[in-house]
Amino acid sequence: MTAGPSFAQNRAGILAKADTDKDGAVSASEAATRRKTIFSKLDRNSDGAINRADRPGLMGRGKFDKAFTALSKSADTNRDGTITWSEFDDAQKERFQRLDLDRNGRLDAAEMTRAGA
Numbered sequence: 001m002t003a004g005p006s007f008a009q010n011r012a013g014i015l016a017k018a019d020t021d022k023d024g025a026v027s028a029s030e031a032a033t034r035r036k037t038i039f040s041k042l043d044r045n046s047d048g049a050i051n052r053a054d055r056p057g058l059m060g061r062g063k064f065d066k067a068f069t070a071l072s073k074s075a076d077t078n079r080d081g082t083i084t085w086s087e088f089d090d091a092q093k094e095r096f097q098r099l100d101l102d103r104n105g106r107l108d109a110a111e112m113t114r115a116g117a
């Protein structure tokens with residue numbers, strides 16, 4: 001399983017994976033847990049930042065590049081080619097708030113779907 005494509009493309013898939021208590025919605029804490037998982041998967045050398053140094057070998061490189069490029073647009077705020085944990089965390093928090101249309105601190109399937117449309 002790879003974090004890249006599901007994170008970048010498949011919102012329904014993210015919801016399913018992030019909804020650990022299976023109540024049909026992603027709470028802020030579930031989203032935070034999911035964020036950490038995604039970040040640590042992409043941060044292959046575990047130095048607390050995602051950048052080109054974390055590129056895998058040929059096999060996973062395409063997926064990594066795709067995810068990294070998509071993430072950089074939203075998360076690499078200072079455009080230095082590195083996504084630090086705080087950049088990533090801030091961007092994902094902001095994204096959660098943007099998607100949470102009824103502001104109840106939870107993303108349900110409808111909110112995820114609307115956001116993707």
Ligand SMILES: [Ca+2]
Pocket residue numbers: 018019020021022023024025026027030
């Ligand atoms: Ca849930």
Ligand SMILES: [Ca+2]
Pocket residue numbers: 042043044045046047048049050051053054
């Ligand atoms: Ca790294």
Ligand SMILES: [Ca+2]
Pocket residue numbers: 075076077078079080081082083084087
């Ligand atoms: Ca940065």
